[in-house]
Amino acid sequence: MRDRFINTPAAYALGMFAMMVPSQAFLSYFNYYYVEKLGLGLALATIARTIYLFWDAVNNPMAGYLSDRTKTRFGRRRPWIMGSIPVFMLVFIMVFSVPRGLEDTGLFVWLVLSIVLFEGVATLLWVNYGALFPELFQGERLRAKASAVQQIYQIVALLIGTSLTPIIYGAIGFGWMSVSYSLLFGVCMIGFVLSIREREDIPQAAPMPMLEAFRVTLKNKPFWTFNIANSFAQTVNGLLGALMPFYAKYALHISERYVSVLMAAVFVSVIPLVAAWYYISRKLGGLSSWRLAFAVYGLAAVPLWFANNLGEGIVAGIIAGFGMAGFLVTPALLSSRIIDLDAERTGHRREGIYTAVAGFITRSSGLIAALAFWIVGLLYGYESGDKPGPHPETVFRVLISAVPFILLAVSFVVSLFVKLSEKRISGEEEGSVGE
Template identity: 70%
Template sequence: MRKRFLNSPTAYALGMFAMMVPSQAFSSFSHYYYVEKLGLTIGLATLARTIYLIWDAVNQPMAGYWSDRTRTRYGRRRPWIFAAIPLFAATFIMVFAVPNGLEGTGLFAWFVVILILFEGAATILWVNYGALFPELFKGDRLRAKASAVTQGYQIVAILIGSAATPLIYKALGFGTMSVLYAVIFAVFMLLFVLNVQEKEEAASAPPLPLREAFRETLKNKELWFFYLACSFAQTVNGLVSSLIPFYAKYALRIEEAQVSLMMASVFVSVIPLVGVWYVIVRKLGGYRSWRLAFVVYAISVIPAWFAQGLAGGIAAGISIGFGLAGFLVTPTVLSSEIMDRDAQRTGRRREGMYTAVGGFLTRSSGLISALAFYIVGIIFHYESGDNPGPNPEETFRYLLTVVPLCLLAVSFVISLFLKRTAGPGDTAASPGGGGLDV
């Protein structure tokens, strides 16, 4: 039984579940907690995110490079994951366990330091976790299946990290909530890492030197176009997660206790819709499905502009869920193909470096999200929960509909620069599932 579970899509998906429970709580409520609850100004919050992104630009490629160079009897990726588990758990707790009395500059300094520490631990986990995917799963069919299973587990984690979080912090407080999620993360992350085994042949070739590794990675046009398109769409994911508490309060005018229902409308609907997108990928192939997902996602945010009250918010949430499901399922197959083509060209597996550079590009969406929040906030004079301005309702309707629509339009335009060709992952059973050409 354990042999069948070893390296299975379900075993791999446990890692996604483990990381996404605290990560979703962080992305959905850290901004809300510091700005709305603790009174940190939106300007300082944006500055903190900018500092975090500069740090991210440094640690992502280095984490990938050192992961690719690692050679142990336990593999290249697993030792890094083991080491990062306690660091990630501890820093996540520190995000929400803010010492009493901090405000102004002191609160800002705490937020910056914790962002840097939390991001460092998260980078090690995500880079090494993502690098395992193309090694463990070969071919479009298996990768589409593994992606669908993984995203199903991710959505369950997102549901816990978003919809359940308001209930938990209201009953127990933010600090206790962070401890609970840290324990959940550690248990499931250990279950994941103990049930995956790296393949020896993947690490047989010596790694490229640092300069050459960067040069080979950065000159890959497929990588840049793919991840740039994903970066703008990922910004929408972050906006949806982080803005729902604000949108529910100011636009829908529902009570804080009902925010969980609004969150659930988005993420519960995604679970069955992931299966729908798996079928779409099988029918259209990875490239066309990926491009279609941007269009569907853009259309799906429009109902949120017109929604009124809890019922309207739930209907809008279900619509957003369909678009979100498409973007969760479709990118993984294409990113794995890019890594396969690189391995064919260089003779080396460099999943760590590719995952790191791609992770930086997509996670730079955090800055785009923060800048969008800041600019729209200035336009409508929203500063913080203490000073929401004269029209906070319109502020958050724009942020949840108009801004995502524009960002997804940019993603779609960038996706047009990628052309479908036959690739190493093609199979007769996967029409349209070829590689990419620029």
Template identity: 65%
Template sequence: MKNKFMNSPIAYALGMFAIMIPSTAFGSFYSYYYVEKLGLGVGLATLARTIYLIWDAVNQPIFGYLSDRTRTRYGRRRPWLMSAIPLFMLTFILVFAVPEGMTGYSLFTWFLVALILYEGVATMLWVNYGALFPELFRGERLRAKASAVQQGFQIVALLIGTALTPILYDALGFGSMAVVYALAFALFMLLFLRYVREGEEARLEPPLRMKEAFRETLKNRTFWIFNIANSFAQTVNGLVSSMIPFYAKYVLHIPEAQVSILLASVFVSVIPLVAVWYVIARRLGGIRSWRLSLAIYGLSVIPLGFGFNLITGIVAGIAVGFGLAGFLVTPPVVSSQIIDEDFERTGRRREGVYTAVGGFITRSSGLISALAFWVVGMIFGYVSGDNPGPNPEGTFRVLISIVPLGLLLIAFVVSLWIRMPGRSLSGRKD
């Protein structure tokens, strides 16, 4: 039984489950916590996020390169993942354990330092976890299955990290909520590491030098187009989840206790829809199913702009779930195909560098999201929870529906530039 479970899609998905519980709570509620609860101005919050994204630009490629060059008897990725566990627990707690009495620039300083520390450790985790996927699972059919299982676990983690979080911070406070999630992260991460082992071949091959490794990556046209399109779509993931608490308060006019119900409507619906997208990916192949997911995701955010109470919000949330499920399942299949083609060309497996550089491009979506929040807030006069301006309802209708629709339209148009050779899982060419 143990050998059968080793390196299985379920074993790998445990790592996603572990990382996504605290990461979802972070992405969905840190803006709400600092801006709405603690009163940090949107301008200062945007400045802090911009600075940490510059730091992200530096640390992503470095961690990817160092990971690819690591040679130990435990593998390339596992030592990094093991080392990151206590550091991630600590930095996640720091984000939400703000000392009482902090305001203005002291609050901004704490926010900035906590973001930088958290982002550095999170990069170490995501780069090494993501780099394992194309190595453990070979072939589009197995990858589509592994991606579907992984995203099923991710959705459960998203559900916990969003729907359960308001209940926890209401009962325990934000600091204690962070401790609970940090302990859950450690438990499932250790279980994941117990049942995942890397192959021998990557340990034996000589690594590329830094200049050569990044040159080969950066001149890959398909890689750039894919990740630029994904960066706009990824912005929607973060923007919608982080805006839902504001949307619930100012648009739907529901109490905080019902935010969990609204969040659950999105993520519970995604769980069965992941299986639907697995079938679609098998029939259409990586590129076509990914492109279709972008189009459907764009249409699915439109109903959010028409919500006015809990029921209409739930209906809109279920619609978003279908588009979100497609975008969660299909990108890993495409990115793994890009890495395989690079391996055929260079003779080196460089999952770390590709995952890191791709991660930076897509995670630059955080800057797009922050700028959208700031610009729309300025237009409608929203500053913070202490000063919401004359039309906070309009602010968050635009941020949760119109802005995501525009971003996904851009992502879809960019995706049309990809021409990747290869066959779909059903035998048709992409």
């Protein structure tokens, strides 16, 4: 029975679940924890996030390059993942376990140190995990199935990381919440590592020299256009998760204990909506459905502006969830196909470096989110939970509705410049996902 589970979509998706629970809790609540709960100034929080992103720019490509060059009897990716598991657990606990008595400067230093360490080890995990997908799942049909299963696991993890987190930290505090999630991560991630075997039947050419590897990657225009479009949409994902606690408090005027209800309504609705988008992608093909997802997601963010209570917030959140589901489902086939085309052209399988650079581009969306938070807060006088200013409700309506609409409009326009043909992208040469 165990052998039948090896290298299945469910086995691979277990890794996504393991990493996504603490990662989503981090993205959704570290800003809220430091700014709203601990009183760190918004300007210092933005500077810390900027430092985090500069570090991300350095470590992501290097992690991918080193991963591609690794050769052990356990594979190229698995050793990096196994070594990162205990470090990730410890650093995640560090983020949410701030020593008592720290003022602004001390809080800022702790935040910078903890998120830089978190980003470093998270990069090793995500790069090596993502690099396994194109290798383990060959052909458009299998990739479509693996992507769908992966997104279901991801949404369950999103639900836990966003909706359950307020209940947990409300009951036992942020520190013990981080301990609980670290243990869950450790158990599930070990199960993932034991259930994955890297393929030995794919021929590997000698690794490219470093400068040549980066030069070829930088010249791949479809890759850059695809990921730049995704980065703006990823900003919206981050904003929706991170701003829900603020939006619930200031715009919907509901207490913290109902934040979980609001989050659950959004993310539970995404699970069946993933199936709807899978069907849409089969009918329209990868490229067209990917572009459509941006347009739908942008329009779906608009109702969040008009919600005034929990009930209206739930309805608006479900509508936004439909757009989010489209963005979760559609990019995977395109990304894998771009990597395949690069391998056909260069003779090198370079999943690691492409996954790493793509990860940096999309995670740079955090800087856009941080700048949007800072600029809109500055315009309306919001500094922190201690100094919310005269118009905190407007701040968070703009950030959760107007800003996402603008960013997704940019994503849609950029997506029109992807030059790969619909035929190749949708997999018609190997069996189209639309069949």
